[in-house]
Amino acid sequence: xxxxxxxxxxxxxxxxxxxxxxxxxxxxxxxxxxxxxxxxxxxxxxxxxxxxxxxxxxxxxxxxxxxxxxxxxxxxxxxxxxxxxxxxxxxxxxxxxxxxxxxxxxxxxxxxxxxxxxxxxxxxxx
Numbered sequence: 845x846x847x848x849x850x851x852x853x854x855x856x857x858x859x860x861x862x863x864x865x866x867x868x869x870x871x872x873x874x875x876x877x878x879x880x881x882x883x884x885x886x887x888x889x890x891x892x893x894x895x896x897x898x899x900x901x902x903x904x905x906x907x908x909x910x911x912x913x914x915x916x917x918x919x920x921x922x923x924x925x926x927x928x929x930x931x932x933x934x935x936x937x938x939x940x941x942x943x944x945x946x947x948x949x950x951x952x953x954x955x956x957x958x959x960x961x962x963x964x965x966x967x968x969x970x
Contacts, residue, residue, distance in 0.1 A: 849866070851964060854967070864964060879946065895914055905951045941963045
């Protein structure tokens, strides 16, 4: 079992930046062994893929709406995953979830991930 904890969410104005972090908590395999994905959900809507990164950090994948503004990364020494968000827009608002799994293809599919965090709220004001 892997317990994921997100942090770094908050309220920011349009054009601002935030960095989300995803770390493991408690016993279990370390995050460095898994691919990491970030998903966003707004009330009443399905959870949507934002970005994904291979366990090695070599391959990264992004949803079209955030390309060029968000950067996914990881530190396998610290066992932490990151989502750097810049040029934020009101439509980026939502709860951001970190996910981990042995993913090698289809990073955008929720079913590829075995473990999920509780989410962190990001609110971008206009």
